[in-house]
Amino acid sequence: MDVGGVQLAFRREGEGEPVLFLPPLGGTHAAFNHLRRRLPPCQAILFDPRGSGASDRPASGYSVQQAAADGWALLDGLGIGQAVLVGVSFGGAVAQAMAGTHPDRMDGLLLISTWLAPDAHRSELVRVWAELYERLPVGLFYREVHLWTFAPALYERSEATIRRLQQGLALERGHPDRAVFRQMAEAALAFDGRGLLAGLRVPARVLVGGEDRVTPPKEAGRLAAQVPGAELRVVPGRGHGLVWEDPDEPLQALAEVLNAVEVSGR
Structure with missing residues (x-):
């Protein structure tokens, strides 16, 4: 779909309440492949952000604000006014x-393993990742990143799960170019969401792993406090990769948000 002169690759599946899935840094719609067949009833919209996957890769335009504009423009193109x-x-x-x-x-809103405002530790981590992305093969880059994003218990419980994910990432051809990833990382460093959600009145959940070292529970608590009525859920023993470590948790939270939307008649 053409969004301001940039072609975005997307897929739309199912029927019901529209739900737009927004992937992590440098990710594509494939980040949600393990959830797709288990989603609660909804109209799922999954896409590759500009710069990644099968979408166009312009030289610039990778701020969080531009990504947000792309998201709304995609929904506009699909004739969707309201969404979770x-x-x-x-x-x-x-x-x-x-x-x-x-x-x-x-x-409605479901925020998973994310942050509200800049933090010195996370900022340095993202800066290091941006440098490593420019220097390392993709497979080795993600092996290093996963040492931060997955809880140690996952390596003990299911190292094969991590290896399958890493093998898939190493083979995937949709990774951003180095210069594009650098701009995405800079956008992450610059984002500050304080004050953005104060007027929001929708069903909302904020999920975080109890062992998340990238966006720890304290940061998730700050974020949840910005959204009136939001429920914070800390999942013990899980890390920043919560959505892969324990997919039942985000699936349950999404079902709760969708049920609340239906009850409220939004």
């Missing part, structure tokens, strides 16, 4: 920006 947003990590920042620009178009 699901954002993971960087996708959670994009979801906040979308809600901040068009709160009237929000039906």
Whole structure:
């Protein structure tokens, strides 16, 4: 679909309440493949953000604000006025920006393993990742990133799961170019969502792993406090990769948001 001169690759599946899925930094719609067949009834919209997957890769335009504008433009092109947003990590920042620009178009919000405002530790981590992305083969880059994003218990419980994911990432051809990833990382560093969600009045959940070292529970608590009525859920023993470590949790939270939307008649 053409969005301001940029072609975005997308897929739309199912019927019911529209739900837009926003992937993590450098990710594509494939970040949600393990959830797709188990989603609660809804109209799922999954897409590759500009710069990744099968979407166009312009030289610039990778701010969080532009990503938010792309998200709304995609929904406009599909004839969708209202939607539930699901954002993971960087996708959670994009979801906040979308809600901040068009709160009237929000039906619900699910934020997973994401952040509210800059933090010195996370900022340094993202800067290091941006440098490593420029220097390392993709497969080795994600092996290093996963040491931060997955809880140690997952390596003990199911190392094969991690290896399958890493093998898939190493083979995938949709990774952003180095210069594009650098701009995405800079956008993550610059994002500050304080004040964006204060006027939001929709069913909302904020999920975080109890062992998340990238966006720890304290940061998730700050974020949840910005959304009136939002429920914070800390999942013990899980890390920043919560959506892959324990997919039942985000699926349950999404079902709750969708049920609340239906009850409220939004």
